[in-house]
Amino acid sequence: MLQLVIGNKNYSSWSLRPWLALRHFGIEFSELRIPLYTETSAQLLKEYSPAGKVPVLLDGDLDSEIVVWDSLAILEYVGERFPELPWLPSEPVARAVARSVSAEMHSSFGALRSTMPMNLRSHKPMATIPPDVQRDIDRVTEIWRDCREQFGAGGDCLFGEFTIADAMYAPVVSRFRTYGVSLDPICQSYADAVWQLPAMQLWIEAAIAEIETISMYE
Ligand SMILES: N[C@@H](CCC(=O)N[C@@H](CS)C(=O)NCC(=O)O)C(=O)O
Structure with missing residues (x-):
């Protein structure tokens, strides 16, 4: 178990x-x-x-x-x-890219992560986005566009069907909503697809029902 x-x-x-x-x-x-x-x-x-x-x-x-x-x-x-x-795409080129973008998420985007911590209950659009955060946003959205355009034909996720790459970027989808980051149509429809995943909705429901508050993330 x-x-x-x-x-x-x-x-x-x-x-x-x-x-x-x-x-x-x-x-x-x-x-x-x-x-x-x-x-x-x-x-x-x-x-x-x-x-x-x-x-x-x-x-x-x-x-x-x-x-x-x-x-x-x-x-x-x-x-x-x-x-x-199917944790990863079956086709070797797509699989290599899925591993790369997953590892990039894991090791990068420090400015985005620290300035826009995940907080599913909150909605606080940022009037001004600092340049280092904007650079992270630009790179994330470049990844999303490239994957959707090159590998996304079979579904709504980065590589068509859901893979671990989508799991890695799911918190960024939430951050973009919380902090009101505006997205181009390709990225917005990808973000909406992740948000609507039944498993994601279960997590969000449970997050909203939690009562603890961590002040440094508020
Ligand atoms: N690189 C780690 C990061 C894990 C991590 O930083 N987890 C945070 C929560 S999201 C944590 O446990 N923080 C508690 C602490 O640092 O005391 C991973 O990918 O799992």
């Missing part, structure tokens, strides 16, 4: 990524939510994750438990654990 340890659904963008992919592909897992930045969070996180961060995936029983921490490692792990599912 798989257990996914996550943070607050309203704020924890890294937790959303593997949760969304697991839910989208109908994989059974239990969920343990640890609200972040409380007095006990750090100690609780350390019980599950060597890095002291969420998400963490636990697989197996206590005697032979596999612990996978870090969102992208979890997505790769479940891809190997359930190889019958």
Whole structure:
């Protein structure tokens, strides 16, 4: 049995990524939510994750438990654990690009992430976008346009059908809504498609129902 340890659904963008992919592909897992930045969070996180961060995936029983921490490692792990599912595009060129854009999301866009933290409950359009954040937005939207134009014919996602690349960018879709980032028609229709995914809607509903507030993300 798989257990996914996550943070607050309203704020924890890294937790959303593997949760969304697991839910989208109908994989059974239990969920343990640890609200972040409380007095006990750090100690609780350390019980599950060597890095002291969420998400963490636990697989197996206590005697032979596999612990996978870090969102992208979890997505790769479940891809190997359930190889019958289309986590990545089947065509090699598209697959290489899907891996590249997923890794780029994982390692980049620091200005966007720190200036526009995920906060699903909030709506606060930014009157002025700082230049470094605008550069990140431009690169993300370039990726979305390129993928949709080159590989998106089979559906509404970056590579047509949903893949882990869409899971990686799902929190950015939410940030663009919260902070009122205006998008060209291709990017807007991609963002709407991700927003409307049934698994995404389940996460959003649960995020809105949460009661904790993390002031630095408000
Ligand atoms: N690179 C990691 C980042 C994980 C991360 O920063 N998680 C945040 C929540 S979204 C966290 O656990 N923060 C709690 C802390 O740093 O104390 C991943 O991809 O999983």
